[in-house]
Amino acid sequence: MLASQPVKAPNPGFGLYFHWPFCRKKCPYCDFNSHVREQVDQTRWTQALLAELAYFAALVPQQAVTSIFFGGGTPSLMSPETVAALIEGAGRHFPIAENIEITLEANPTSVESASFAGYRQAGVTRLSLGVQSLQEDALRFLGREHSVTEALKAVELARSVFANISFDLIYALPNQSAKAWQADLQQALRLAGDHLSLYQLTIEPNTGFAGAVRRGEFQVPPEEKAEALFELTQSICADAGWPAYEISNHARPGYECRHNLTYWRYGDYLGIGPGAHGRVTVAGKRTAFQQTKRPESWLKAVEENAHGTEVKEILDSPVERAEELLLMGLRLTEGVWFENFTRATGLSLFDVVQPDRLSMLMEANLIARDDRHIWATDRGRLVLNSLLPELLRD
Template sequence: MPVSDKNRAPDPGFGLYYHWPFCRKKCPYCDFNSHVREAVDQSRWTAALLTELGWFSARVSPKRLTSIFFGGGTPSLMEPETVAALIDGAKRYFEFADDIEITLEANPTSVEAASFAAYRQAGVTRLSLGVQSMRDEALKFLGREHSVSEALNAIELARTHFSNISFDLIYALPGQTPAAWRSDLAEALSLAGDHFSLYQLTIEPNTGFAGAVRRGEFQVPPEDEAETLFEITQSVCVEAGWPAYEISNHARPGFECRHNLTYWRYGEYLGIGPGAHGRIVEAGVRTAYQQKKRPESWLAAVETDSHGTDIVAPLPSQEERAEEMLLMGLRLEEGVWHENFEAVIGAPMTRFIRRDRLDQLIEAGLMTEDAQRLRATTKGRLVLNSLLPEILV
């Protein structure tokens, strides 16, 4: 959600994430908690997800829900009745904001696109499409099941049902030239979208691509070439009126992803389902949760204990919370608001920052600061992981 008053800290919001861990196939670049299963009992899974939601709802103070996000896996493999039941279930436990954002990730295959109208009727307000590329040869390399033609048709169909659509693209592919990426990006920006997530291809451990790289089947572009593609991304998007509000995310003004802003603004959120992460304040302590990753293990635990929690990690120290909040918030163009920081951490930001080092980074054009907030510049966000250790006390 955009900030209406640029001198006032925004409400971080309170989010709910449902993880649907199932896919038709595993993409070779994907390291998400996704699994291929021949059959899924959706009624059983719906009951389990709602059981875990009920268990967590008793552990947070009453809050108004500002966003719901269906992620995966492939949430567009969910029956519309499943989605409707999970939205209705959330209403039993939480008050909904009048303008609640409810996002569902979807693959742009013709089969899954056929459910778009029913998802809208179920209560989904925002669709996020995994387009990934504007070129068929790249889609084949990435292991995607759809074609560019199917993606374009899915975008057009989505627009008839949703006033807020997003899609993902992956760049820095092997052999991708700056001219080719500029052309693909310009084509994508010409489509009727509201939000883009633009990610550089990274080779994650234990993925199909990791094995392919070890075998010498391909190599990703070197760092300097990838940086050139990133710079093209920023300049093309800015010229088109799609500034980066976060390192990899661009939106028309007013269409920033509210759910993800809750993460980056260090708000509270519940993570429901296999492998889901959550951050809530429980008994006055900010606590990180992670659920069991394997679907069958999670399901058995929920049906026995009402939840499938695998890891509980309280963050009692101000130093831990301060570092996490700065790491998340400095990804945003808006930066970290002093007002929000002190409200969450319980102490002013100045207590955790080395003033001399911050002044040097400001002088170098990597950070900025005013009375309201601390920000990393576009240049600084490129090297954020190395900036933070420099400024922390």
């Protein structure tokens, strides 16, 4: 285990997520709820997001907000005034933690970079840039609007405005060599502030890339090559002092994304906006919400009913909550804390885990545990999706 991880079960925190569903164009790898619209009435949209926030604030217990995250879509298409209004709205409905983390995702185009100072003045404390690659040919393949030069300038500007920045890269691209990825990653480590999100390219259904693969236009690297690139990524980042705290996320100690940690530690969070998901305690019961995805349908619903909830599900089953918690928590290097597990489910971990299978997975160096928590090893995180069915009781 890493020396920098907590020595006791951490408080998962309470987060607010605002979804801005609009983009200038749809990237071919993206399956997020994002839509291209020529014009957006930001005043109308601000009022709708505030209305849905007020609706949920009346449902959930009062607790301090430890993080706010603006995701999308492309949140950097929001005006700084819109961002400020939503942050102020959060403060009207909830106590705000003294050291709150407020993240906004941004594209590194020159047009959107011009708003960085305005976002900082609005209250944003952390900027996450969708760089995706530091190679021009890769940016063209990924359908990105910015150039490498624009990305480098945006990173430099972001570092001058924000004390905390992160950026994303996508690797395991077609024909990408280990040497090329190593050079990209080492440059990124020199450029970034204190956090990197590093994702392998995956082909999601109903995306532009899914059609291209069906037509035989390209192929993703074979599994063994992708695994080798993953292991290379872990090694390079760890040697640079940026250990993985989650499968795809690396940070200097103390700069982990607190909002995402709330998700992975199974904390409560509100999801506001089209297609947003939330997990919150309502009348003492953990409840899952999903908002209507299509922007115009969500907007109409909020203006008529004060919210755009499409799915509401009470997670009554302790075993169901346990499975969800393990699925999220084992993504973390710190794993799942027994104390948090019992608080969230009312069960002991060993009420749902098969002891003989746990022993088998530990002997195979896929799972490890001590008297406080359980975690997937580096090998185990490579095959995480297959671990959970093996671990749980039938």
